Amino acid sequence: MLQETLTLLFQLLIFPGAAFLILLAFISEWVDRKVVARIQSRFGPLYTGPSGVLQPIADFLKLLSKEDITPDGVEKPIFTISPIIYFSLSLTALFLIPILSETALVNFEGDLIFLIFISTLITITVFLAGYSSASSFSIIGSIRSALQMLGYEIPLSLAFIGPALAAGTLSLSGIVKWQISHGIWTVFLQPLGFGVILICFLAELEFVPFDIPEAETEIVAGWRTEFSGRKLALLKLGRDLELLLASALTTSLYLGGAQPVSFVPPALTFLIKIFFVVFLFSLFRALFARFRIDQMISGMWKHLIPLAILQILLIILNVGR
Amino acid sequence: MAIIKEAIKQLLSRPVTLKYPFERVAPPEGFRGRPVWDMRRCIGCGLCSKICPSGAIEIIGKGKEAKIKYYVDRCMFCGQCAESCPRNAIAMTSEFELANYSREKMLYEYEREF
Amino acid sequence: MGYGSIVKVPFGPQHPALKEPENFTFEIDGDIIVNVKPRIGYNHRGIEKAMEARTYIQNIYLAERICGICSDAHTTCYCQAIEELLNVEVPSRAKYIRTVIAELERIHSHSLWVGIAAHEIGFDTLFMHLWRDRETVMDILEFVSGNRVHYAMNTIGGVRRDITDEMIPKINSGLNFLEKKIKHYINTISNEPTILKRTVNVGVLKPKDAVELCAVGPTLRASGVKNDVRKDDPYAAYDEVPFNVITNDGCDVFARIIVRCEEMLESIRIIRYALEHMPSGMTRVRVPLVVPPGESVSRVEAPRGELIHYAKSNGTSKPERYKVRSPTLANIPALCKMLMGQHVADIPIVLAGIDPCFACMDRVAIIDLKTGEKKVFNFEVFRRHIQKCYRKH
Numbered sequence A: 001m002l003q004e005t006l007t008l009l010f011q012l013l014i015f016p017g018a019a020f021l022i023l024l025a026f027i028s029e030w031v032d033r034k035v036v037a038r039i040q041s042r043f044g045p046l047y048t049g050p051s052g053v054l055q056p057i058a059d060f061l062k063l064l065s066k067e068d069i070t071p072d073g074v075e076k077p078i079f080t081i082s083p084i085i086y087f088s089l090s091l092t093a094l095f096l097i098p099i100l101s102e103t104a105l106v107n108f109e110g111d112l113i114f115l116i117f118i119s120t121l122i123t124i125t126v127f128l129a130g131y132s133s134a135s136s137f138s139i140i141g142s143i144r145s146a147l148q149m150l151g152y153e154i155p156l157s158l159a160f161i162g163p164a165l166a167a168g169t170l171s172l173s174g175i176v177k178w179q180i181s182h183g184i185w186t187v188f189l190q191p192l193g194f195g196v197i198l199i200c201f202l203a204e205l206e207f208v209p210f211d212i213p214e215a216e217t218e219i220v221a222g223w224r225t226e227f228s229g230r231k232l233a234l235l236k237l238g239r240d241l242e243l244l245l246a247s248a249l250t251t252s253l254y255l256g257g258a259q260p261v262s263f264v265p266p267a268l269t270f271l272i273k274i275f276f277v278v279f280l281f282s283l284f285r286a287l288f289a290r291f292r293i294d295q296m297i298s299g300m301w302k303h304l305i306p307l308a309i310l311q312i313l314l315i316i317l318n319v320g321r
Numbered sequence B: 001m002a003i004i005k006e007a008i009k010q011l012l013s014r015p016v017t018l019k020y021p022f023e024r025v026a027p028p029e030g031f032r033g034r035p036v037w038d039m040r041r042c043i044g045c046g047l048c049s050k051i052c053p054s055g056a057i058e059i060i061g062k063g064k065e066a067k068i069k070y071y072v073d074r075c076m077f078c079g080q081c082a083e084s085c086p087r088n089a090i091a092m093t094s095e096f097e098l099a100n101y102s103r104e105k106m107l108y109e110y111e112r113e114f
Numbered sequence C: 001m002g003y004g005s006i007v008k009v010p011f012g013p014q015h016p017a018l019k020e021p022e023n024f025t026f027e028i029d030g031d032i033i034v035n036v037k038p039r040i041g042y043n044h045r046g047i048e049k050a051m052e053a054r055t056y057i058q059n060i061y062l063a064e065r066i067c068g069i070c071s072d073a074h075t076t077c078y079c080q081a082i083e084e085l086l087n088v089e090v091p092s093r094a095k096y097i098r099t100v101i102a103e104l105e106r107i108h109s110h111s112l113w114v115g116i117a118a119h120e121i122g123f124d125t126l127f128m129h130l131w132r133d134r135e136t137v138m139d140i141l142e143f144v145s146g147n148r149v150h151y152a153m154n155t156i157g158g159v160r161r162d163i164t165d166e167m168i169p170k171i172n173s174g175l176n177f178l179e180k181k182i183k184h185y186i187n188t189i190s191n192e193p194t195i196l197k198r199t200v201n202v203g204v205l206k207p208k209d210a211v212e213l214c215a216v217g218p219t220l221r222a223s224g225v226k227n228d229v230r231k232d233d234p235y236a237a238y239d240e241v242p243f244n245v246i247t248n249d250g251c252d253v254f255a256r257i258i259v260r261c262e263e264m265l266e267s268i269r270i271i272r273y274a275l276e277h278m279p280s281g282m283t284r285v286r287v288p289l290v291v292p293p294g295e296s297v298s299r300v301e302a303p304r305g306e307l308i309h310y311a312k313s314n315g316t317s318k319p320e321r322y323k324v325r326s327p328t329l330a331n332i333p334a335l336c337k338m339l340m341g342q343h344v345a346d347i348p349i350v351l352a353g354i355d356p357c358f359a360c361m362d363r364v365a366i367i368d369l370k371t372g373e374k375k376v377f378n379f380e381v382f383r384r385h386i387q388k389c390y391r392k393h
């Protein structure tokens, strides 16, 4: 009994739980920074650790040690608690993702719905965080992020449903198992859905061309403007976890997830795949200019939602199953 | 989609950033860095200190005995002193890493040795 | 869009889109700007007054430091004004060298601007790439003049350094590289859908408004008005060098980008021609330190537009009055017109569209802090005001 509890604790807190996930999140930030830097013909992080791989951790530690300023006029309770919620939401969601094998640490039928719910909650936390800061930049940023959610939420949910329909289950682990047992990745069956999910995650992650809520030249750091010190550190970590979550979800839903390939352990294939997806995100991030919020929303409704619906229709019509 | 091509090309090639201070480029010939005085040539006419637009040069004493004090932190490396010196006693070097933690260290004094 | 109520949004003096402090108050209806009130005067440096306290030679370097980007335009303009007072003719080789440096500076300034514009709309990759290639022209300038930013090439009566024959191949190879790259960027910019979405039909300035509001430089030329000091009132060697005045009928931010890019190509052609046809001879004439009494005005086409310097001498070695009208000041009314009716998100790119250089243009503004009232003083009233202030303290 004790042994079991200890194992569970170890799994939750260290491997493949919180500590491991946070480490992975830092590494994905490093991959992202490095790729963007290289595209821009820069080095990116370079001196902290081999090729600067420890730089995100160093940044995090540095922010932890900085003064934590709470400006006058902020909605104190929300302002204090929102970074923690933001960070823990992404972390919680990651527990539902099968990383080590085809079954996740936490899994139940219907966890996909839970994930959609969490991704909405994250945006709502962002909105609250910005709105509680009482700075005009933060408020504009949070309104923009809420507006942006109106644009990407529906196509994102539809892109979640696509693989679920094909696999006939609402559990993420089930979808991964289905892909492994059929020996095919969903991306080949539903390429449209894959494109839609990538674009929606770019919007959720606030990456260029959808970095509208934190457009530096327009509204400083957007909804994050007033945060500093520990709170900012948590927000940044939360953002890294969100990046990891987005790529892990894409991998599990569309790229076969933690799949054993001959002697390579499933965890390793999974890692390779998520870093590939992070790479894709960074590539997109570097290749565009920022849209305006009205352009973004109308583009989402006019182009992305029809595409997502078309994908669902194709699945129902049994094309590519 | 020229940008995609360029992006891929950059991804595969070496960044252009120089890892200063580990890698340095030598400034080109004729670079205007810190001016230096050759006191054997100087006749102490005081023209350089009078012409310097930023008051970086101080001359103490007169004529052949004069001493030159040069404040690098005031200098803007225009090279006018070198141009105006009637005896070509001033030369612009290519030295450009001149920052320091104390202002005292940024004063260069030129005295004559007899 | 419109919710019926008008909100006042301050923009600046500290704002990430502005590299220099300046304040604009926007009246916003929903997401649309209905009124703009610029408030200049945050970065007044008193350069004109400082010039009155320095000799003509020292002022060359002070004039150079009015602007870090168009430093050569300011010294050219200054030297021309003083040369007119002295009534000296600059040797024609010096004129050609001035032209070469001016055009190199135009390339560097325009490519800097295109990079900034890309950054304003969030396209950082283009920004980094442009600035990387801009290093080529910076290197050429450094290698010709001895410094990357403050070239100190001009002096009263000519130029301080010669462009020797050994330098020419290096300059030419740099220019070839730049030409290729600039064409590549024009291609990239005009084919990238996200850029087009953010710049086409944004910040429109109709030709009629542009002329009425006295816009200058690329801002004016992007509204299809052919106006360029280099053609209209040639200075340096521009009367001998053939070149086209680039215009574009787009009237929007995109047209401003394209005009600047094409001007860079034109500059490359001008430099090539000037290097090839450079006359031999002296590069400067010696001039007296004391300037005879008189007044003069000189005009130069700086990268941002028409630059005007005015000098008044009273027969000593220091000017009695000096005045600088930098192009940004002339573009401010046009800027306000462009911003009208724009989305809030477009403010940075429209603002950047005129290539503002606020510190160069700043004037003293006397504002009563209690009432927020802005005052204009004439000299007499100003003196009394100052005396009153001194008595109080």
Ligand code: SF4
Binding pocket: B037, B041, B042, B043, B044, B045, B046, B047, B048, B049, B059, B084, B085, B086, B087, B088, B089, B090
């Ligand atoms: S101008 Fe030349 S000679 Fe005269 S004091 Fe200066 S260094 Fe000496």
Ligand code: SF4
Binding pocket: B035, B051, B052, B053, B054, B055, B056, B057, B074, B075, B076, B077, B078, B079, B080, B081, B082
């Ligand atoms: S280089 Fe210019 S600023 Fe420096 S000491 Fe000489 S004259 Fe003065």
